[in-house]
Amino acid sequence: MSFDHLAPRDETSVLRERVERLRSSLTWARAAIPGDVRRELEATIDRCEERLRLGIDWTVVALAGGTGSGKSTLFNALAGMSFAVPGVARPTTSEVSAAVWGPDPAQALLDWLGVAPQRRLVRAQAPEADADPALGGLILLDLPDHDSVNAHNRATVDRMIPMVDLLLWVVDPQKYADHAIHDGYLRVASDHGQPSLVVLNHVDRLTTEDGWNVARDLQRLLAEDGMHSVPVMPVSARTGQGVDVLRAELEGAVEARSVAADAVAADLVEAGRTLERALARDAEPVLPDVAELVAALTAAAGVDARAQAAALVVAGKAQQVPQPAGLGREVVERERLDWVDAASEGLPVTWRTVIDDAVAPAELLTERIAEALAAVPWETPVRAGGFFRRGAKGTAFARGMVEQGRAAVLGAVSPLVVAPTELIHQAYRNLDELTELARSEAPPEVPRDRPDSRVPAHVAEPEEPHTAPAELWEPVAGEGDGRPHHGPAHLRGDAGAPEPDAR
Secondary structure, rough: OOOOOHHHHHHHHHHHHHHHHHHHHHHHHHHOOOOOHHHHHOOOOOOOOHHHHHHHOEEEEEEEEEEOHHHHHHHHHHOOOOOOOOOOOOOOOOOOOOEOOOOOOOOHHHHHOOOOOOHHHHHHHHHOOOOOHHOOOOEEEOOOOOOOOOOHHHHHEEEHHHHHHHHEEEEHHHHHOOOOHHEEEEHHHHHHHHOEEEEEEEEOOOHHHHHHHHHHHHHHHHHOOOOOOOEEEOOOOOOOOOOHHHHHEEEEEEEOOHHHHHHHHHHHHHHHHHHOOOOOOOOOOOOOOOHHHHHHHHHOHHHHHHHHHHHHHHOOOOOOOOOOOOOOHHHHHHHHHHHHHHHOOOOOOOOOOHHHOOOHHHHHHHHHHHHHOOOOOOOHHHHHHHOOOOOOHHHHHHHHHHHHHHHHHHHHHHHHHHHHHHHHHHHHHHHHHHHHHHHHHHOOOOOOOOOOOOOOOHHHOOOOOOOOOOOOOOOOOOOOOOEEEEOOOHHHHOOOOOOOOOO
């Protein structure tokens, strides 16, 4: 994932085409996908379609974190004003709140996100808010605590996280190593490739040394979660220290206009990982030999014998072309099953059932082949000399009539056998394309064993509030080399570390 610029219209078109292919492929291959996988994929498709319908010009960023992490204070610091919900005692974050930058109130998008009207702060409508054009198009959400004892709050967080474009995970020095956020959320966000940043709040309560130690340890834990290039951004929402660096990240996301597209793309990558349970790795469906099928059915229908009889009439050795004996349904069924077996070779067994259902039954095939052969002008060229002159040699005439017969059989089986098989094969390839994309985007394997308690002793009892030097507000990189690493590159999903800024 990256903030590399792509024209929104072009990016939307590409993603919409991929989502549409996924939808149509899933429709064709419905019976081949297990029910739980299918329901998960359908939910993903619905979410992607709705997000694309609403447009990717908006960048939806959510503050997520646990009790006491200071999300709401950081929300107000970034919004530049205190947002109070009428009739609700503060502080509380039991429902989602939203701040909107720009003149458009984004009503449709906020309705889809499920943000109540009274919890929307449209800054353009607030007299005390400045214009702040650098963040125009940003929607900032304040989510309930993920570790709340209220099941409704946790359910709201779980519902919202897949719907947003960028997640700001807010942690504090006391609970930054909590299993609840690492095991329940950060690992999942890493596995899904969801664009994320991690904010270490309340660093004004730490000494400079403790601040660096906590930030380094948190960076290590993030690497274990698979977040190798996600920075730790130390801030103090209360004093405002480091908020400007975080704000610069948001400005970069808004300016690039691709973070929403990245979120949809990440959803599609996750859909590919889900699909791997229903597909066979490295399987490549191959269309059987159509000419071989047509030749077998043509011979079984007596076309060769009838063509030879017509040739005898042309040569003056017979009086008329005899009527065919008729094509047996049993023969058609045998050829049909051979086709299905060849078309599903190497695919999961459920896909054979899908192809078998898509190909027309033997009874209908027999009927359509007979109709097609009956329309071949077996007698006309003999009597009128229209196709071959009477002086033509019988063997040449026979070859011509066989070709007409094969063309008639091909015309009958193409829409009933060949076309449905090609559609199923294409559906498989479309779905497999997502699994290949998912494998290419897979993060490297890292050890994820942790001790039961990961909270360092030196942060168990916070000291008196202490103002740390400016270097602490710069994201920690590596083993504390002091180099700042901020900007849009932090949201890239590659494994390489970002280049340091020149200062």
